[in-house]
Amino acid sequence: MPELPFIQVLTENLDRGVRERTIARVRLHSPSLLKTFEPPLPAIQGRRIRGVRRIAKLVIVDLEGDLSLVLHLMRHGRVQIGPPRARGKDLALGVVLDDGREVRVVELGPKKRASVYVLETSGMAEVEPIAGLGTDPLDPGFTAERLGAMLAGEAVQLKRFLTLQRYVTGIGNAYSDEILWEAPLSPFVRADRLKPAEVRTLHAAIAATMRRALEEHRRHFAAELPTREPLELLRVHRHGGEPCPRCGTPIAEVAYAEKETYYCPACQTGGKVYADRRMSRLLK
Ligand SMILES: [Zn+2]
Incomplete structure (x- = not known):
């Protein structure tokens, strides 16, 4: 499973690639990926991406208007960016940006365990999958x-x-x-x-x-x-x-x-x- 260094570099590089872009449309290919229903997934459409960051092993995509898309890649989930792809067994989620590129969550391997959450940014710390997480080893508070x-x-x-x-x-x-x-x-x-x-x-x-x-x-x-x-x-x-x-x-x-x-x-x-x-x- 990807751990801190892998996820940190993923968020840093994804941030450089998508910050300030707007989400044009979203397509959920693997319905079991989505763990939240309110706010609904289409609520992310039309929103500008404020930035991408990491909490623990989670990828957090912050959007304007107090909304965040949270990705838990688990063992076989990966994030890709490129021209939109219509199909593929590994395809779980496609987020098309206003410049035509697509940020994709793909999951290799037979067991689909990756998950995606749409959360209100301000209340995120109180709910799954962030509630109950401990201290980051790179945090100065980790003594x-x-x-x-x-x-x-x-x-x-x-x-x-x-x-x-x-x-x-x-x-x-x-x-x-x-x-x-x-x-x-x-x-x-x-x-x-x-x-x-x-x-x-x-x-x-x-x-x-x-x-x-x-x-x-x-x-x-x-x-x-x-x-x-x-x-x-x-x-x-x-x-x-x-x-x-x-x-x-x-x-x-x-x-x-x-x-x-x-x-x-x-x-x-x-x-x-x-x-x-x-x-x-x-x-x-
Ligand atoms: Zn030794």
Whole structure:
């Protein structure tokens, strides 16, 4: 699933491409995409785009007259911009601009999970999918003290803690691995058992990893809208079996709750290699 750096670059580049344009017409190709009914989708037609920004992993298109179009791309949703397209199995939503170009939401893959919301901008923070979201790791308000308070109440493994959007937003399966490798900390320790020094280490790793990833994504995609997470920008996630960039030990991979976790046994878990639970289930 696209995470903070990918979505941030997407919103920055989309903003440059569509700001101050007016929406000429909108076409919903995949009815299940739309999660709100009031205000209705056609209400976005005829409105000028004030700008595009990111909240957590959401793409927010602000329109004049207190309306916002909110896109949650989930795993396979992508945004494209180009000449209008009439059909295609992947086509979910088409927004044609006054200059003739079309901003499209497409969704690859068999399961359609992406969603679109039309919300009043002023009341947006109180409703789905924005209500209940935690702090952005790039926000100056995200301090080690705040993180310590968040961790204290959660008896879940650290990897899972990082991906729960109610504490820190924008981090998913890939960047939680990158952050814990950077720290280095074990993905499997309980969040509420971290010592104060480890909380500071984790906070610094979150900030450093997300800032560096964002800079790398900006360089990689330049003015393009991102379509694919570049594997070469990840150090350990999806690099199982390859040498740890820090110590050379092969990166281990374990599946937990349908998610793959990648870690360095030497740097992060004191030499311990965890059994793949999918495999142990199969072997029973
Ligand atoms: Zn290592």
